[in-house]
Amino acid sequence: MKKFSIIILVFALSMSAACGKGERSDTKIKLEDVADFVLEVEDGRDVKILQLTDIQIIDSAQRRYDSRLGKWAIENWATDKIEERAWRFTREAVEKAQPDLIVLSGDNVYGEFDDAGTSLQALVAEIDGYGIPWTFTFGNHDNETVKGIEWTCEQYMNADHCIFTRGDINNVDGNGNFNIAVMQGGKLTEIIWLMDSNGKTSGDREQNLFHEEGLRVNQITWFTERSEKLKEYNGGVSPKNIGFFHHPMRAAGEAAVPYGYNSAKHEIGENKSFKTVIIPENDEGAFGAMHVDPNTYVDNEFYFHNLLKTYACEGWFFGHEHQNNASAFYEGVRYTYGLKASQYDAYVKGEVGGTLITVGEGKMKVRHLYTDLPD
Numbered sequence: 001m002k003k004f005s006i007i008i009l010v011f012a013l014s015m016s017a018a019c020g021k022g023e024r025s026d027t028k029i030k031l032e033d034v035a036d037f038v039l040e041v042e043d044g045r046d047v048k049i050l051q052l053t054d055i056q057i058i059d060s061a062q063r064r065y066d067s068r069l070g071k072w073a074i075e076n077w078a079t080d081k082i083e084e085r086a087w088r089f090t091r092e093a094v095e096k097a098q099p100d101l102i103v104l105s106g107d108n109v110y111g112e113f114d115d116a117g118t119s120l121q122a123l124v125a126e127i128d129g130y131g132i133p134w135t136f137t138f139g140n141h142d143n144e145t146v147k148g149i150e151w152t153c154e155q156y157m158n159a160d161h162c163i164f165t166r167g168d169i170n171n172v173d174g175n176g177n178f179n180i181a182v183m184q185g186g187k188l189t190e191i192i193w194l195m196d197s198n199g200k201t202s203g204d205r206e207q208n209l210f211h212e213e214g215l216r217v218n219q220i221t222w223f224t225e226r227s228e229k230l231k232e233y234n235g236g237v238s239p240k241n242i243g244f245f246h247h248p249m250r251a252a253g254e255a256a257v258p259y260g261y262n263s264a265k266h267e268i269g270e271n272k273s274f275k276t277v278i279i280p281e282n283d284e285g286a287f288g289a290m291h292v293d294p295n296t297y298v299d300n301e302f303y304f305h306n307l308l309k310t311y312a313c314e315g316w317f318f319g320h321e322h323q324n325n326a327s328a329f330y331e332g333v334r335y336t337y338g339l340k341a342s343q344y345d346a347y348v349k350g351e352v353g354g355t356l357i358t359v360g361e362g363k364m365k366v367r368h369l370y371t372d373l374p375d
């Protein structure tokens, strides 16, 4: 059991003894039947979650062949640049947010440049060193390393404050489909979903890695069954919930249409010609920017989006598109590209930092914490 001063991570699936507190007397469903982990937060206050996305550490010294990177990249993404390129931003965001939970939403490490595993170890040491519970999803690049999925997961799971399970890997595709129940004063106030949106550079069924981007059928079945049980656990009403995976959903594109988003690639908007979208902060609660038209969206048929509507999801959070950080609503669900958390790979000057998500007993609030540090 991992203990914290304010928050106690109570159990993993198998440890049912610690879960009596979350049971409801009017139902047979227990909390451990519907949640993989519990995050206890004192009641009467908001719960703060900090999303740090696409940290994407690159260690140019580990390039697989010389011509892979140019001179600028070799110098600027050298092993000793990690403080300047990443940690000063992640630390600043953590200091500003004072979060109860940190979520890394994929491409945490650029695995192609980490066959020795040292960048992942540096990441785990840095984030765990904040002494705050944290969790993560995988992106397309994390599992490019030759170290393999088991070694990679072990590094995360051995960290004192990291909350993670690969999930039911025999029945559910991807690595890291699970959820966290936030409990305040014995009451379930939020469910946090972590899912694997796949899209790995190289698929490898043996490692539960799939090349095609998007949720697979058995993942959607898992989400639906869990959501139904959660509703039953919660007295017939779906609990407030939010979620994270790496790739943006088509619904996030639709959410930006009222602010001028057009795309020929995705047949979105009236004139179909993409130009940077800047969303002025407004009464609807939308904000942020789209500097690039995403290459691909997941959930193009809106199937998962409709499930999110059905189960009272407050918002879903992505990364992947480093230059996008729009946050807007589509049919009542807030879709947010997290603010890129480092200066590795592509980024927009000044649009680096973290995304603060406030949940719990009150309605969800979201805002970006833009860096104040010099470029």
Ligand SMILES: [Fe+2]
Pocket: 106, 107, 139, 140, 141, 246, 319, 320, 321
């Ligand atoms: Fe990505």
